[in-house]
Amino acid sequence: MNYVDLDPALQPLIESYLDSSDQQLLTPVLTTLGADAADRLAPLADVADRNPPTLAQFDREGNRVDTISYHHSYQELSRAAYEEYGLSALSHRGVNGWDDVPPHLVKYILSYVFVQAEFGLACPVSMTDAAARTLRRFGAGVEIAEAVDRLISTDPDRRFTGAMFMTEIQAGTDIAQTGTVAEREGENWRLSGRKWFASNPDADITLTLARYPGGDDTTRGVGLFMLPKRRPDGSKNSYVIDRLKDKLGTRSMPSGEVTLDGAYAVQVGKLERGFRQMAEMVNTSRLSNAMRATALMRRSINEALAHARKRVVFGRSLIEAPLMRMTLLPLQAEAEAALGLVFYSGDMLQRADGGDAGAAAQIRVLTPLAKHFICKRARFVTGEAMEVRGGRGYIEEWPDARLVRDSHLGSIWEGSSNVIALDVLRCMRKQNTHRLLAETMTEKLGAITLAEAGAEILELLSRWKSIVDRGDALLSAEVNDAGSSVAEALIGNYADALAQLIMATLLLEQADVESTRDGNYRKLLVTKAFIAGNITADDTAVAAILPRLEDIVDGASLTSDAVASPAPVA
Known part of the structure; x- marks a missing residue:
C-alpha cells in the first residue's frame, strides 16, 4: 500500500503548483514516504497512541529532573519526521535533494502524507518549523542564531525541537x-x-x-x-x-x-510587538493545522473505502449500496476541496514571502478561513468514515477511533473556532479581504473555458456577488440595543460560507486545468458533487454522479461523456 497512490487529487495538484524541477526532486521522496507511511509509520503510530509518554519529576537521589520518557515507537516516528524526511527543516534549508530551500508546498505535501500515519508528532514538528521561522524573522544575536541552526538541523546529534x-x-x-x-x-x-x-x-x-x-x-x-x-x-x-x-x-x-x-x-x-511577533508562529501553525485536518480526512476516507469494498451485505459489496455511495461521495469531495485550499494557501504563503503584497493580504485571511472550516469538517468526515466501518470502527484496535479523537484538536489548538472566526472579521475590517478574495476568485472563474462547467461558473459568480454584499452588510452592521455586535455574532457562519466558495472556485479551476492538460474530466465530477452538496444543497445532482464513485476515488481518466451521462448504478 502507498498513501500517495490512494489519493487521486494529490499528483494533479502537484503538477499544477510546482515547476518541473521541483516535481522531479519531490517524486522519489514522496513515493518513498507514501509507502513508508502505510507500511511502517502507521503501525508505529498505533503503538505510540497506546503507550503515551511519562513524566519523571525526580531522579532516585531526589533531584528535580523533569524527564519525559517516550516509547520507542514514538522515537522511531521522530527520527523519520525530523531526520529522514526533514519535515521541520524543509522551509529553511535544502534537504531531500534540494540544494536550496524548496517551496513551502513541498513541506505541506510531505507532511500531509506523513500525518495520514501519525498526527500527534506533527504538532511539535510544526512548532519546530514555526519557531525557526519566527526567530529568523525577528530575532538577533548569537544565541538565537545557534538556536535556529539547530532547530532546522536533521543531524540526530544536533537537532533541536x-x-x-x-x-x-x-x-x-x-x-x-x-x-x-x-x-x-x-x-x-x-x-x-x-x-x-x-x-x-x-x-x-x-x-x-x-x-x-x-x-x-x-x-x-x-x-x-x-x-x-x-x-x-x-x-x-x-x-x-x-x-x-x-x-x-x-x-x-x-x-x-x-x-x-x-x-x-x-x-x-x-x-x-511581542504578541504580533508570536502571531507569526501561531499563524504558521494554524495553516499546518488545516493541512493536518485534511490529512485526517484523507486517511479516514481510505479506511472507509477499504471496508466498503471488502464488506459484503445482502449479497453485494457495501460500496455498491446507493445510500453508502451517497455517504462516500460527499466525503471524497470534501477532502479534495480541502486539499485544494491547502495547496492554494501554501502557494500564497510562498508568494507573500517573496514580497507579493496581494498574496500577503490573501494568506492573512486564508489561514484563519482554512483552519476554521477544514478543522471543523474533519470532525464530521472522520466521524462519518468511522461509522462506515460500524462497530469495528468504534474499537481502538482499528485506526478510525484514533482519527476521530485526533480530529477534534484542530478546532481548538492555536485558537478555537470562535477566536479564528473573529480573526477573519478582523482581516475584513482592516483590509476588506472578503472583497479581495472575491475579486481574485471571480477572475479565476472568468478565465475558465470548460464548457461542461457553464452552470457551475454562473452559480459561483452569483454566489460571489452575494457574499460580498453580505460581507459589506456585516461590516456596516451597527451594535444592537443589547450592546452586541451583529458582525461578531454572524461571522462564524459567514466564514464557513466564504471558505466553501473559495474551495468550490479552486476545485473548478483545477477541473479546468486537468481537462485541458490531461483530457481528464474526473475533477469536474468531484467539483459538481461538492457544489451540489455544499453550495446549492441539491441532493439529486449529487445522486446523479454516484455511478462514477469508483472512477472518482480510484483516479480514473474520464472523458467528457462521463460528465454528460454517468453509467447506471450496478
Missing part, C-alpha cells in the same frame, strides 16, 4: 491577561509564571510571552522571549513540568503544565 508556551489559566484567548512576568538580568531576562497548556513541554527551544516592566495592560505590554531548555553554561533552566495532560487525542505527544521560576530567557524582537 521547538514549542510555544502561550496558554495560561486566565490567559488563553485573552493574551492581555498574561500573568507571566519578565525581569531584567543583564542583557537578558528572568521569567516567572505558570503556563497551563504546553505541548512538547521538554522542547529544546520554546517561544513564550511575558509581561515586561513598564508595559501597558494590553497585548502591547506582552513581550516575546526565547526560553532554552538549558542555560548557556549547560545547566538546566529554572522551570519545571508540573504534570502531563490526560488528553482526548494526540496521546503519543506530551502536553503539560509548566512553572517558570526565574527562568533564563532571551528577548526576541521589540518588546511592545
Whole structure:
C-alpha cells in the first residue's frame, strides 16, 4: 500500500503548483514516504497512541529532573519526521535533494502524507518549523542564531525541537491577561509564571510571552522571549513540568503544565510587538493545522473505502449500496476541496514571502478561513468514515477511533473556532479581504473555458456577488440595543460560507486545468458533487454522479461523456 497512490487529487495538484524541477526532486521522496507511511509509520503510530509518554519529576537521589520518557515507537516516528524526511527543516534549508530551500508546498505535501500515519508528532514538528521561522524573522544575536541552526538541523546529534508556551489559566484567548512576568538580568531576562497548556513541554527551544516592566495592560505590554531548555553554561533552566495532560487525542505527544521560576530567557524582537511577533508562529501553525485536518480526512476516507469494498451485505459489496455511495461521495469531495485550499494557501504563503503584497493580504485571511472550516469538517468526515466501518470502527484496535479523537484538536489548538472566526472579521475590517478574495476568485472563474462547467461558473459568480454584499452588510452592521455586535455574532457562519466558495472556485479551476492538460474530466465530477452538496444543497445532482464513485476515488481518466451521462448504478 502507498498513501500517495490512494489519493487521486494529490499528483494533479502537484503538477499544477510546482515547476518541473521541483516535481522531479519531490517524486522519489514522496513515493518513498507514501509507502513508508502505510507500511511502517502507521503501525508505529498505533503503538505510540497506546503507550503515551511519562513524566519523571525526580531522579532516585531526589533531584528535580523533569524527564519525559517516550516509547520507542514514538522515537522511531521522530527520527523519520525530523531526520529522514526533514519535515521541520524543509522551509529553511535544502534537504531531500534540494540544494536550496524548496517551496513551502513541498513541506505541506510531505507532511500531509506523513500525518495520514501519525498526527500527534506533527504538532511539535510544526512548532519546530514555526519557531525557526519566527526567530529568523525577528530575532538577533548569537544565541538565537545557534538556536535556529539547530532547530532546522536533521543531524540526530544536533537537532533541536521547538514549542510555544502561550496558554495560561486566565490567559488563553485573552493574551492581555498574561500573568507571566519578565525581569531584567543583564542583557537578558528572568521569567516567572505558570503556563497551563504546553505541548512538547521538554522542547529544546520554546517561544513564550511575558509581561515586561513598564508595559501597558494590553497585548502591547506582552513581550516575546526565547526560553532554552538549558542555560548557556549547560545547566538546566529554572522551570519545571508540573504534570502531563490526560488528553482526548494526540496521546503519543506530551502536553503539560509548566512553572517558570526565574527562568533564563532571551528577548526576541521589540518588546511592545511581542504578541504580533508570536502571531507569526501561531499563524504558521494554524495553516499546518488545516493541512493536518485534511490529512485526517484523507486517511479516514481510505479506511472507509477499504471496508466498503471488502464488506459484503445482502449479497453485494457495501460500496455498491446507493445510500453508502451517497455517504462516500460527499466525503471524497470534501477532502479534495480541502486539499485544494491547502495547496492554494501554501502557494500564497510562498508568494507573500517573496514580497507579493496581494498574496500577503490573501494568506492573512486564508489561514484563519482554512483552519476554521477544514478543522471543523474533519470532525464530521472522520466521524462519518468511522461509522462506515460500524462497530469495528468504534474499537481502538482499528485506526478510525484514533482519527476521530485526533480530529477534534484542530478546532481548538492555536485558537478555537470562535477566536479564528473573529480573526477573519478582523482581516475584513482592516483590509476588506472578503472583497479581495472575491475579486481574485471571480477572475479565476472568468478565465475558465470548460464548457461542461457553464452552470457551475454562473452559480459561483452569483454566489460571489452575494457574499460580498453580505460581507459589506456585516461590516456596516451597527451594535444592537443589547450592546452586541451583529458582525461578531454572524461571522462564524459567514466564514464557513466564504471558505466553501473559495474551495468550490479552486476545485473548478483545477477541473479546468486537468481537462485541458490531461483530457481528464474526473475533477469536474468531484467539483459538481461538492457544489451540489455544499453550495446549492441539491441532493439529486449529487445522486446523479454516484455511478462514477469508483472512477472518482480510484483516479480514473474520464472523458467528457462521463460528465454528460454517468453509467447506471450496478
